[in-house]
Amino acid sequence: MNSLTFKRHLKESFKSLKRNGWMTAAAISAVAVTLLLVGVLLAILLNINKVASDIENDVQVRVLINRGTTKKQQQQLRQELSSLSDVKSIRYSSKKQELKNVIGSYGKEFKLFSGDDNPLNDVYVVKTKQPKQTVKVAEKAEHMKYVYTAKYGGASAKKLFHVVDSVRTWGTAIGLLLLFVAVFLISNTIRITILSRKNEIAIMRLVGATNGFIRWPFILEGAWTGLFGAILPIVIIDFGYVWLYRVLMASLASTGYQLLTPATFLLQIDLLLILIGIIIGALGSAVSMRRFLKI
Amino acid sequence: MIEFKHVFKKYTNDIEAASDFSIKIDQGEFVYVVGPSGAGKSTFIKMMYREEKPTSGQIKINEFELDKIKGHEIPYLRRELGIVFQDFKLLPKMTVFENVAYALQVIEKQPTEIQQRVKRVLDLVGLADKADAFPNQLSGGEQQRIAIARAIANQPGIVIADEPTGNLDPDTAGGIMDILEEINQQGTTVVMATHNSGIVNQRKHRVIEIEDGHIIRDQRKGGFSKNE
Numbered sequence: 001m002n003s004l005t006f007k008r009h010l011k012e013s014f015k016s017l018k019r020n021g022w023m024t025a026a027a028i029s030a031v032a033v034t035l036l037l038v039g040v041l042l043a044i045l046l047n048i049n050k051v052a053s054d055i056e057n058d059v060q061v062r063v064l065i066n067r068g069t070t071k072k073q074q075q076q077l078r079q080e081l082s083s084l085s086d087v088k089s090i091r092y093s094s095k096k097q098e099l100k101n102v103i104g105s106y107g108k109e110f111k112l113f114s115g116d117d118n119p120l121n122d123v124y125v126v127k128t129k130q131p132k133q134t135v136k137v138a139e140k141a142e143h144m145k146y147v148y149t150a151k152y153g154g155a156s157a158k159k160l161f162h163v164v165d166s167v168r169t170w171g172t173a174i175g176l177l178l179l180f181v182a183v184f185l186i187s188n189t190i191r192i193t194i195l196s197r198k199n200e201i202a203i204m205r206l207v208g209a210t211n212g213f214i215r216w217p218f219i220l221e222g223a224w225t226g227l228f229g230a231i232l233p234i235v236i237i238d239f240g241y242v243w244l245y246r247v248l249m250a251s252l253a254s255t256g257y258q259l260l261t262p263a264t265f266l267l268q269i270d271l272l273l274i275l276i277g278i279i280i281g282a283l284g285s286a287v288s289m290r291r292f293l294k295i
Numbered sequence: 296m297i298e299f300k301h302v303f304k305k306y307t308n309d310i311e312a313a314s315d316f317s318i319k320i321d322q323g324e325f326v327y328v329v330g331p332s333g334a335g336k337s338t339f340i341k342m343m344y345r346e347e348k349p350t351s352g353q354i355k356i357n358e359f360e361l362d363k364i365k366g367h368e369i370p371y372l373r374r375e376l377g378i379v380f381q382d383f384k385l386l387p388k389m390t391v392f393e394n395v396a397y398a399l400q401v402i403e404k405q406p407t408e409i410q411q412r413v414k415r416v417l418d419l420v421g422l423a424d425k426a427d428a429f430p431n432q433l434s435g436g437e438q439q440r441i442a443i444a445r446a447i448a449n450q451p452g453i454v455i456a457d458e459p460t461g462n463l464d465p466d467t468a469g470g471i472m473d474i475l476e477e478i479n480q481q482g483t484t485v486v487m488a489t490h491n492s493g494i495v496n497q498r499k500h501r502v503i504e505i506e507d508g509h510i511i512r513d514q515r516k517g518g519f520s521k522n523e
Contacts, residue, residue, distance in 0.1 A: 209397070
């Protein structure tokens, strides 16, 4: 195929979109509705996953240090902890700071315990590379010298891991199912537009057009249908997400959890929707045509 | 040149539409194919452009041997033929100009040349002023003239017409025949299946008569039936 013919196919595909007016409008709307569904659900799933990961990453091991341990011994313990391969970071929090946290959360009454009456321990807050390693690290720390106890949230943390895992599994499953539905709906819509043009294809064959020559404008037309069908969902999702982000982040701010930031996330989801539209549109055309091009 | 050698065609329902067809049509001939409905005229014509495949025997169209031709070569065979149908078979979403141009686009001609050639053939069939119309805005006779314009646009050596006047009134049919004879005058072979006895008897050419899947007559300057 030379460039002249390709230009012809390109022009032809646009002309055909225009001349099949209602059919084109119907196909583009069908694609738009499907992609909107895909986009919205994808945005929800990805954000649930993000927040779940945030929560999961929040899990940490609190290593309570024996009261009366000297600075030097504490330093020793720190080295021992950091030598564990799963440990990502260690933060020291003195018993004074710990008390401040308690006062912050539970009230001024606890000021009573300031100074020498402070019953709390100095603490190493250990973060692991993978959330699930907290269990192992806590167990190891428990047996170290100068350690009073090591806490990782115990049963509740295990339960959390379980919940996050099933959220991920179901999210992926729903995502895949949705993608499958999108493929089915879009390619079916395009199939109908091509079925109605069965006679045209037969005529083209009779005047000596090769299958490739017949196919290209249809494939391009399918791709445009997918592309144009992606525009409306993209606009709705972009504006909708920015608005929701602002509203939700206001209430989430205090928790420290974050939704996916619009700038990068929307770019990704927009590109994905465009790609799904174009690829399924073009493939849908190609596949639907196949049986009309058989000898 | 069209040549059939011992061609048989049997459909799956056991109807024999062609029984031992052996015939030769030279370049520049004008041939009517006549016979009652269902006799095998259409099968005969369709085998020429490989819409139907013979059960056995050899068919040669110019340099193409149709019993050996592969699927992907069929478009190239059809580019050497101009085909005209009873129901015109114009592309409904394309203008008159685009319909004729399509036959030239498939052979990847330059746009400027396409422009000129389309104009020339539309002039020949007398419809240059309808170039921007769509087929459904034209009368049956006009549509058939466009179909003929498309068939001859890339100057094929052979024009095959299957009942080209079947849907037209006598006056319009005469106009179509004028065009086909003019094309024939320029050296193009014309093979035309028809029911129209008036035309065959008035404009005498070679006649091939088919009945019950057999060629029962092949006559130079023959009439519609044997004794005319």
